[in-house]
Amino acid sequence: MYFKWKDEYCTGIDAIDKQHKHLMDIGSRIFDLAYADDAFDRYDDIMEVLNELKDYTVYHFGYEEDLMERYKFEYYEQHKFQHFFLIKKIERFEKEKHDIDEKQGETILELAEFISDWITNHILKEDMRYKDFFKSKGL
Numbered sequence: 001m002y003f004k005w006k007d008e009y010c011t012g013i014d015a016i017d018k019q020h021k022h023l024m025d026i027g028s029r030i031f032d033l034a035y036a037d038d039a040f041d042r043y044d045d046i047m048e049v050l051n052e053l054k055d056y057t058v059y060h061f062g063y064e065e066d067l068m069e070r071y072k073f074e075y076y077e078q079h080k081f082q083h084f085f086l087i088k089k090i091e092r093f094e095k096e097k098h099d100i101d102e103k104q105g106e107t108i109l110e111l112a113e114f115i116s117d118w119i120t121n122h123i124l125k126e127d128m129r130y131k132d133f134f135k136s137k138g139l
Contacts, residue, residue, distance in 0.1 A: 003027035003116060009123045011131045013139050019060045020123055026053050027115050034105070034112040043101045046108050047094075053115070054090045061087070064127075071137050073130055082126060086118055 003024045010017055029049050033042055061083040068076040093100070093111055100107045 003031055003119075009120075011123075011127055011134070013131075013134055016060075016064065016127070019056075019063065020119075020127075022056060023053075023060060023119055026056060027112070027119060030108065030115060031112045034109040042104050042108070046100055046104060047097070050090065050093055050100075050111070054087065054094065057083075057086060057090065064130075067134065067139070068130065071134065073133055075126075075129055079126055079130075082122065086122075089114065089118075 005021055005024055009020060011020070026049060030053070033045055033049065036042065061080075065076070065080055065083065067073075068079060073079070093107070096107070
């Protein structure tokens with residue numbers, strides 16, 4: 001199942017783990033919209049969850065980047081670039097309002113799959129790079 005929290009995602013930093021769980025919750029709602037088996041127009045729901053995803057992602061990335069910069073994390077610039085990439089991808093989805101409206105099922109499924117892959121891979125690979133570093137700083 002997409003967007004299910006697993007212990008392997010745990011960074012040991014409570015605030016970041018809570019934020020990651022919230023991102024998973026947003027992703028779960030995207031997944032639910034993608035697989036809603038009905039004929040309802042979901043445009044407003046899609047745009048709402050897309051906006052929430054962007055807003056919360058910007059907040060979360062800002063939090064992580066502040067810690068990385070403050071503690072001089074070696075891979076800060078690489079990590080920040082990956083965050084930038086995701087924000088730009090979400091913004092591209094937002095700009096495609098016509099496509100979202102016309103191809104709701106296809107678009108939301110594409111978003112669900114992209115976000116699922118990105119979040120899980122980013123947490124498991126990139127965020128785990130700072131896990132021990134931040135622990136060594138007392139976080």
